[in-house]
Amino acid sequence: GQNIDQPTEMTATEGAIVQINCTYQTSGFNGLFWYQQHAGEAPTFLSYNVLDGLEEKGRFSSFLSRSKGYSYLLLKELQMKDSASYLCAVRDFTGGGNKLTFGTGTQLKVEL
Amino acid sequence: DTEVTQTPKHLVMGMTNKKSLKCEQHMGHRAMYWYKQKAKKPPELMFVYSYEKLSINESVPSRFSPECPNSSLLNLHLHALQPEDSALYLCASSQELPGTSGSGEQFFGPGTRLTVL
Numbered sequence: 001g002q003n004i005d006q007p008t009e010m011t012a013t014e015g016a017i018v019q020i021n022c023t024y025q026t027s028g029f030n031g032l033f034w035y036q037q038h039a040g041e042a043p044t045f046l047s048y049n050v051l052d053g054l055e056e057k058g059r060f061s062s063f064l065s066r067s068k069g070y071s072y073l074l075l076k077e078l079q080m081k082d083s084a085s086y087l088c089a090v091r092d093f094t095g096g097g098n099k100l101t102f103g104t105g106t107q108l109k110v111e112l
Numbered sequence: 113d114t115e116v117t118q119t120p121k122h123l124v125m126g127m128t129n130k131k132s133l134k135c136e137q138h139m140g141h142r143a144m145y146w147y148k149q150k151a152k153k154p155p156e157l158m159f160v161y162s163y164e165k166l167s168i169n170e171s172v173p174s175r176f177s178p179e180c181p182n183s184s185l186l187n188l189h190l191h192a193l194q195p196e197d198s199a200l201y202l203c204a205s206s207q208e209l210p211g212t213s214g215s216g217e218q219f220f221g222p223g224t225r226l227t228v229l
Contacts, residue, residue, distance in 0.1 A: 033217060042116075042202060042222050043155065048215035087154055091216075098143050098206070099168055100218060102154035
């Protein structure tokens with residue numbers, strides 16, 4: 001099974017940088033995903049890591065350390081529209097490699 | 113077309129009703145998923161279909177019955193639900209693994225907001 005932990009809530013200022021951490025314990029690792037979910041909407045894909053290191057996509061970057069069971073999502077130049085829940089999700093090899101288990105989610109509030 | 117569609121958007125049903133949720137995608141994805149999401153909680157996996165065959169059932173009660181009529185469609189049949197089954201039901205699809213060169217990320221539909229009275 002999977003055990004995935006994230007902070008419940010974070011608050012940051014518009015224009016600033018925020019780092020959302022995720023730690024996981026897995027019985028079989030096949031990639032880590034970050035999703036953004038606004039209230040009442042579907043999750044949308046932000047980033048993917050399967051090898052150690054940093055992946056950068058515009059204002060968003062994600063880092064993975066498989067040996068430490070650790071990932072973070074870095075959001076730069078925060079905007080008000082970035083206020084949302086950020087979900088860390090780990091994929092394992094169950095069922096042919098399609099099983100995705102989500103962490104509890106981090107509710108980010110961006111303030112002026 | 114990079115969209116997953118779900119109908120209906122909202123559904124209110126009694127505990128004795130039978131209803132169905134529908135999901136459709138035209139991205140050529142061969143893996144499709146049902147998730148249940150309660151308020152302020154993450155999505156919880158219910159079922160996975162791979163090449164139209166059920167590959168994962170996360171010990172979901174039999175009052176939820178999935179069906180995959182073809183590679184583009186996924187249904188969830190509901191019968192004799194309980195009030196605690198009220199939630200947002202999300203459908204998702206992805207490229208099938210292994211054999212993909214991409215991340216195989218899941219694309220989510222907007223969900224069906226289900227209320228059981």
